[in-house]
Amino acid sequence: MSPPNILFLMADQMQAQVLEPDHVCRTPHLDRLSARGIRFTQAYTPNNICSPSRASLMTGLMPHNHGVLEVLYPKVPDLHVLRSDKPHWAQRLVEAGYRTGYFGKWHVERTNQLNRFGWQVDGGHAGALFRAAEKEILDGEPLKPPCNPALYLNRPIGYGPHLLYGITERPAERRSMGITTTMALRFLEEAVKGPAPWCCFVSFVEPHDPFIAHRDIYTSYAEANLPPPPNADDELADRPGLYRRAQGIWKQLSEAQKQEARACYYASITEIDCQFGRLLDFLETSGQLDNTVIVMTSDHGDLLGAHGLFFKDISAFEEIYRIPLIVSGPDIEKGALCRARVGLHDLCPTLLELAGCKPFDVPDSRSFVQLLQSPYRIGEEWTRGYAEYYGNRYRLTQRVVWNGPWKFVFNGFDFDELYNLDEDPWEMVNLSLDPAYEEQVQQMMHLFWQYARATGDTPLTETLYPALRLGTVGPLFGEETSAVEQSDWDYRR
Secondary structure (H helix, E strand, O other): OOOOEEEEEEEOOOOHHHHOOOOOOOOHHHHHHHHHEEEEOOOEOOOOOHHHHHHHHHHOOOHHHHOOOOOOOOOOOOOOOOOOOOOOHHHHHHHOOOEEEEEEOOOOOOOOOHHHHOOOEEEEOOOHHHHHHHHHHHOOOOOOOOOOOEEEEOOOOOOOOEEEEEEEOOOHHHOHHHHHHHHHHHHHHHHOOOOOOEEEEEEOOOOOOOEEEEHHHHHHHHOOOOOOOOOOOOOOOOOOHHHHHHHHHHHHOOHHHHHHHHHHHHHHHHHHHHHHHHHHHHHHHOOOHHHEEEEEEEOOOOOOOHHHOOOOOOOOOHHHHEOOEEEEOOOOOOOEEEOOOOEHHHHHHHHHHHOOOOOOOOOOOOOOHHHHHOOOOOOHHHHEEEEEEEEEOEEEEEEEEEEOOEEEEEEOOOOOEEEEOOOOOOOOOOHHHOHHHHHHHHHHHHHHHHHHHHOOOHHHHOOOOHHHOOOOOOOOOOOOOOHHHHHHHHHHO
């Protein structure tokens, strides 16, 4: 049997909940894709910002192992650098005879030389192919469209303006997402004619802020009822002080402006859906749909007013960490919902197995091909998840552990968090401060130490020095090690 083709559709900063059937956001083409495959309702990202999560997707590694700990914008060349000895799954596909092409946002590492990582056709934003398509399609107009009205964040003073959202007359086909789609279609038109299997990766900047939308689609949402999230008024009284400090940034927005931001965000997702629809329609027309594995996901979500916050970065709430994930293709269950907690990094071994390629021998991720065939048979290993955050410009240590309904956030900069997501899905009550949940906190911390040790997160697992014992329990908790042996181990380090 010949290996399947692969179409990878990726958004940036897209909430998972917009794919729920009762959500106000309209995504008819992604709904169609869900009907052809499996939607994972508890999928998560291993990191809550762009570059680390994208590097994890490509390598199957957690950030502490691939080296990209923050976004790549700071102009410091030796910070946040992808470790060069870590292979990418696209390289394995090329070795197996695949034709590969990547289009749109990269943001995985600094060189922007995508062919080094297995992408034979480089349609990344920084490459010559994208610049040529931009020149052809826009005919001299700037890539960023004019917006009117447009709302800028101006406070605190001294930071300069930041565009939060804007409404434009320029259609999506003549903006970044449309140019990316057109390039991908040109690749597919050639690829489907050849005998080799192909992999086409389509990566949009949207709906990442600034939230830009065409006026007609924006108006349809602006005229609808867009209530704030149920946790919008969370005072965060029992959460880390940093969360409350970040909350102050958004107090410059009125309720009307927050609603306009939501309207632009949802409108942008509807425009994304239409672009993805162009690609799905082509595959159907060309007869390639049934032999193509299609993945749709995002690198992380957006708070969009939840807990009084927007965007991502500071906080570990589900609006950021839970991501949309749909997988369809040959021998994959159709029209199913799967509650397994699969990570973005788990897509790496999964795609390699589906393509019949040699896997990476790493403990960080695992293939979920079995779930694609039996989405309702979820083993205990798929009820757990792990994520990590190192800050972004501002250095901090944060780890997230999921185990069934329980979610634990280890905050090396403040007190920890514990939530029961079955009873408190909006994460309004931090149970970690309640003595009644001390044992649960210890169990969750122990799970984290097990995972950290298995994946070589040595900066934490080998931190036994007394001044740095910030965990509720330490990495030796539950081990058959005497106090003398612990002290000796600590001393030798």
